[in-house]
Amino acid sequence: MEPQHLRDLYDRQLRLGARPDGPGSRVERAGPVVRATGPAHAWNGVLWSGLARDSPDAGTDAVIAAQIGHYRAAGVPFEWKLYGHDTPVRLGERLLAAGFTAEDPETLMAAEAAALPGDVPLPEGVTLRAVTDAAGVRQVVEVHERAFGTDGSALGRHLLDKLAADPGTVTAVVALAGGEPVSAARMELYPGTDFAGLWGGGTVEGWRGRGLYRALVAHRARVAAERGHRYVQVDAADTSRPILARLGFSALTTTTPYTYDPR
Structure with a gap:
């Protein structure tokens, strides 16, 4: 499938x-946006905005203000996930003007x-x-905190929630060296769609630099195919984009998180 069609x-x-x-x-449709709202440890934010390409700044600002008001009432920080092909083209500027980062x-x-x-040697x-189980989740969190230097508690709660409520929609894997967790990743499976997301x-x-990232991508892609998902998608950082391109991934667009804490 051509990148634009995909x-x-x-x-x-x-x-x-x-x-x-x-x-x-x-998840709900609120006027021109689709947004997700949940607990503080869940992902909260705007997934889609159907604003017209030539939408006036005043109309755009009103939609942005409505989302700030919504998440302020919910008491949670949120993200506006802006894609490179979204309209209007100045939406990013309006988000920054409204106080987003x-x-x-x-x-x-x-x-x-x-x-x-299908198989990358370890x-x-x-x-x-x-x-x-919880022990495995703790290992994923440990890798996350050591690899990225950020708090992994929200990730841990998210994984525990998913494994308890709907284990068929998430799979996580950890690489162990002598019993020590040294690499980890998860995959979100979206029932009824062609996609699984690598996260x-x-x-x-x-x-x-020893092939663990590639091995975890191959492992998750194999699981996705076995479970009936045709495509796997990634929000790739600059460090992982060349690796994924060599594996056969195509770039579809860019995505920039605009974050806001209304608390």
Whole structure:
């Protein structure tokens, strides 16, 4: 499928047709936007905005203000997930003017799951373990905090919620070296769609550059194909984009998180 057609399919299925990503979360259409609202540890934010390409600043600002008011009432910080092809073209400027903070842009990439390498050799002494319980979740959180230097408690709660309520919609895996977790990643499966999302791939310092990231991508893509999802998608940072391109992923568009804490 051509990248633009694949991007359009992604928009229809995962943005306009988004579903709640965990217990206590809901997705709703509010005027021109589709937004997700849930507990503080869940993902909260705007997934889609159907503003016209030539929408006046005043109209755009009113829609933005309505979302700030909504999440202020909910008492949670939120993200406006802005894609490179979204309209109006000055939407990012209006978000910044309203007090949002732009995080680093990423590249939305996708590939046919069955076409990706099925097996990437692991370094000697490294094994993969499927995460199915609290002990495994703690290992994922440990890798996340060591690899990225950020608090992984919200990730841990999200995984525990998903594993308890709907384990068929998430799969996580950790790479162990001598019993020590050194790399981990998860995959969100979106029932009724062609897509599975690859998230959170991280490797601790000292184990980078040894193929673990590629091995975890291959493992998750194989699981996605086995479960009937044709495509896997990634919001790729600059560091992972070249690796994914070599594996066969195509760039569809860019995505920039604009974050706001109304509390």
